[in-house]
Amino acid sequence: MSACEHESVCPLFRLFTMSSCLGIWKQNYCDAEWRRCERHRRVGEGQAVPPNLLPNGRVLALPPGSHRGAP
Amino acid sequence: MTVLPWWAAGAALAVTAVGHWIVERRPLGVSGVVARFANVRGELRAEREASRAPTGAEALAAALAEATAEAIAGGELVAAAPSSPAASTAAPATPPGRAPRALGPPAPLLGHAAFLAGLAAGGLLVRLAGARLDAAGALAGHAGAGSLAVLAAGGLLLGFGGAWMGGCTTGHGITGCARLMPGSLLATAVFLATAALVASVLGGARS
Numbered sequence: 356m357s358a359c360e361h362e363s364v365c366p367l368f369r370l371f372t373m374s375s376c377l378g379i380w381k382q383n384y385c386d387a388e389w390r391r392c393e394r395h396r397r398v399g400e401g402q403a404v405p406p407n408l409l410p411n412g413r414v415l416a417l418p419p420g421s422h423r424g425a426p
Numbered sequence: 427m428t429v430l431p432w433w434a435a436g437a438a439l440a441v442t443a444v445g446h447w448i449v450e451r452r453p454l455g456v457s458g459v460v461a462r463f464a465n466v467r468g469e470l471r472a473e474r475e476a477s478r479a480p481t482g483a484e485a486l487a488a489a490l491a492e493a494t495a496e497a498i499a500g501g502e503l504v505a506a507a508p509s510s511p512a513a514s515t516a517a518p519a520t521p522p523g524r525a526p527r528a529l530g531p532p533a534p535l536l537g538h539a540a541f542l543a544g545l546a547a548g549g550l551l552v553r554l555a556g557a558r559l560d561a562a563g564a565l566a567g568h569a570g571a572g573s574l575a576v577l578a579a580g581g582l583l584l585g586f587g588g589a590w591m592g593g594c595t596t597g598h599g600i601t602g603c604a605r606l607m608p609g610s611l612l613a614t615a616v617f618l619a620t621a622a623l624v625a626s627v628l629g630g631a632r633s
Contacts, residue, residue, distance in 0.1 A: 370490060377490055379503045401458040402465075403472040403535070407489075411502050414475050415489045 359389035361398060366406050384410040443600050450533055453605070455597025456545070457588030459538045464585075469535050591616070 362368045362385060371381040384392045393412040397404045407415035430438070446454040462469050497503040533541075588594040591613045593602060599617065602610020 370486070374487075377494060379494065379498065379505055382505070383503050397472075401452070401455070401462065403462075403469055405472050405475040407475065408472075409493055409497075411497055413493060413497075415486075415493055 358387075359385045359392065359395060361389075361395060365394065367394065367409070380410060439600060443604065447601075452533075453597060453601040455593050455601065457585065457594035458597060459541055460585070461589060462535060462538055463542075466535070473535060587617075 359365070359368070365385075368381065368385055371377045371385065389395050392410040394404050394408055394410055397408070405414065409415060443454045446452070494503065498505075584594070588597075591598065593610070593613065595614070595617055598610040598613040603614055
């Protein structure tokens with residue numbers, strides 16, 4: 356199965372490859388099931404993709420003390 | 427008076443399409459730009475979320491680790507089985523020497539608003555310059571009270587078809603065909619065949 360074509364430009368993919376703990380995202384989405392990736396879906400539809408949007412559609416929580424964004 | 431000779435209009439379209447790719451790293455598509463404004467609340471929310479993204483490597487790493495743990499606990503992420511020696515020597519997914527065709531991020535909503543405003547302003551400028559478009563001919567038979575309804579229905583169908591096919595005559599017809607994308611070639615063939623069929627049916631009904 357082919358990998359996601361957006362690997363070279365996805366800011367999260369770089370993070371997923373830098374840490375063995377985060378590599379599980381790469382295994383579950385970027386390497387195989389990228390069609391399920393919310394980021395991939397939004398890019399394909401031309402929508403804005405927040406850098407803190409995770410492949411499962413969850414928006415990354417903000418650091419404590421700052422305003423929390425949408426879930 | 428003709429607005430532009432065909433060869434000049436074609437060259438202008440080419441410059442616009444190629445320039446759009448160079449500047450934005452995305453294929454030019456008008457329906458995609460318009461579609462963003464159909465979901466303007468969601469687009470604005472996404473831009474707000476982006477502006478609130480965690481800053482700093484430590485904060486980002488902590489937030490990512492927390493989200494990863496929650497996804498694993500929720501069963502969304504499953505650890506892969508250790509790869510076999512045969513799998514580890516398998517060919518990479520992306521052939522060497524072939525650059526992936528990644529798209530750049532969409533332009534800010536404000537940029538696309540300027541793009542649409544430019545479309546309208548261009549038409550207005552051409553009109554102010556004294557040119558006369560053949561709109562009357564295009565709407566022949568639909569003059570009067572029904573013309574607005576016909577235009578509205580046509581626009582609705584155009585939007586529905588563009589969203590359904592993943593692009594319009596700009597995205598598929600100009601950009602996609604120029605890149606020899608099979609989906610765009612097929613979509614453009616469907617567009618043109620449908621347009622010819624509908625025009626012939628409507629023309630026959632009027633005559």
